[in-house]
Amino acid sequence: MTDPLNLTREVMRLGQTDLHVSPLGIGTWAWGDRLFWSYGQGYGEPELAAAYRASIEGGITFFDTAEVYGLGLSEQLLGRFYRDLGRPAVLATKFMPLPWRWQRQCLLQALRESNARLGVPTVDLYQIHWPVHFPVSLEGWMESLADAVDQNLTRTVGISNYSTEQTRQAHQALQRRGIPLTSNQVEFSLVCRAPERNGLLKTCQELGVTLIAYSPLGMGILTGKYTVDNPPPGARGLRFNRERLQKLQPLLGLLRELGQQHGKTPAQVALNWVMCKGAIPIPGAKNLRQAQENAGALGWQLQPDQVTALDHASGGW
Numbered sequence: 001m002t003d004p005l006n007l008t009r010e011v012m013r014l015g016q017t018d019l020h021v022s023p024l025g026i027g028t029w030a031w032g033d034r035l036f037w038s039y040g041q042g043y044g045e046p047e048l049a050a051a052y053r054a055s056i057e058g059g060i061t062f063f064d065t066a067e068v069y070g071l072g073l074s075e076q077l078l079g080r081f082y083r084d085l086g087r088p089a090v091l092a093t094k095f096m097p098l099p100w101r102w103q104r105q106c107l108l109q110a111l112r113e114s115n116a117r118l119g120v121p122t123v124d125l126y127q128i129h130w131p132v133h134f135p136v137s138l139e140g141w142m143e144s145l146a147d148a149v150d151q152n153l154t155r156t157v158g159i160s161n162y163s164t165e166q167t168r169q170a171h172q173a174l175q176r177r178g179i180p181l182t183s184n185q186v187e188f189s190l191v192c193r194a195p196e197r198n199g200l201l202k203t204c205q206e207l208g209v210t211l212i213a214y215s216p217l218g219m220g221i222l223t224g225k226y227t228v229d230n231p232p233p234g235a236r237g238l239r240f241n242r243e244r245l246q247k248l249q250p251l252l253g254l255l256r257e258l259g260q261q262h263g264k265t266p267a268q269v270a271l272n273w274v275m276c277k278g279a280i281p282i283p284g285a286k287n288l289r290q291a292q293e294n295a296g297a298l299g300w301q302l303q304p305d306q307v308t309a310l311d312h313a314s315g316g317w
């Protein structure tokens with residue numbers, strides 16, 4: 001089969017930088033987070049260490065965390081697994097512009113603390129978690145990101161949850177300092193097609209900014225394991241209520257059908273669809289089995305007509 005997007009390659013370039021990562025990463029929000037993901041119930045540090053190892057062994061070299069995940073525990077766990085295994089990986093973390101961070105220097109201090117928790121002198125990618133631009137302006141945060149690169153606290157810089165217009169502004173502000181905007185991390189999946197519809201994906205591609213797709217499995221829904229009779233636990237059940245789960249059945253059926261054709265699971269098909277769109281999905285994984293399954297989205301590619309069929313089946317989202 002042809003490989004027009006070159007998805008079967010082992011690495012892809014992150015933005016316009018010299019960092020190269022696997023075309024699929026792993027997100028670590030659930031690592032240490034008790035509130036939303038119930039860390040400590042059914043999974044803990046040993047399961048996550050196994051997930052990390054299985055990801056690396058499955059060819060994944062890109063890991064995303066944030067200072068707010070598990071109030072720092074996610075960064076600590078990721079850093080520990082990274083050092084213990086001693087295999088190369090690209091680590092990304094994020095700065096949250098909390099209301100009391102009213103000076104742009106706060107970002108540099110937060111980054112030093114993130115690096116300390118990760119146990120690295122310089123993180124690979126530092127992202128602004130949310131576009132909060134008061135009292136520090138968008139330009140002010142970009143100046144801080146540029147300072148962070150100059151001070152060798154991060155190799156590259158990105159943003160998260162920024163709109164198309166804000167992405168352009170961030171790109172321009174960094175360009176004035178001679179630093180490329182590497183990435184914008186936003187929700188993108190078969191149950192959240194907004195980046196395609198609102199022009200963000202196209203703009204990122206035009207600017208040479210990598211779109212990192214979060215919640216690429218729709219918080220687990222696209223695995224097909226949650227149904228009307230087995231709804232997702234906690235807050236996820238509010239977003240994916242009975243009615244929505246019912247409406248998703250045709251899409252989940254198609255994921256199953258295409259999976260059978262490729263010898264893949266619905267989750268692997270859903271992740272491959274994101275990669276076919278030119279974005280890097282970062283699914284969460286709580287244990288070895290989930291990490292192995294997610295890594296199985298690498299190394300093969302849906303056919304263009306199958307991507308189109310999924311586009312149609314997920315049209316309403």
Ligand SMILES: NC(=O)c1ccc[n+]([C@@H]2O[C@H](COP(=O)([O-])OP(=O)(O)OC[C@H]3O[C@@H](n4cnc5c(N)ncnc54)[C@H](OP(=O)(O)O)[C@@H]3O)[C@@H](O)[C@H]2O)c1
Binds near residue numbers: 213215289
């Ligand atoms: N920048 C932002 O604002 C932002 C926001 C959200 C997420 N993110 C990032 O994106 C990452 C991924 O997003 P996400 O965790 O929200 O959603 P997701 O990747 O769509 O779903 C992850 C969840 O689905 C389940 N799962 C994953 N793989 C599975 C498999 N193979 N089989 C069965 N179940 C599986 C697990 O939960 P259960 O086992 O409990 O079902 C897992 O925690 C986060 O970890 C974080 O790094 C960023």
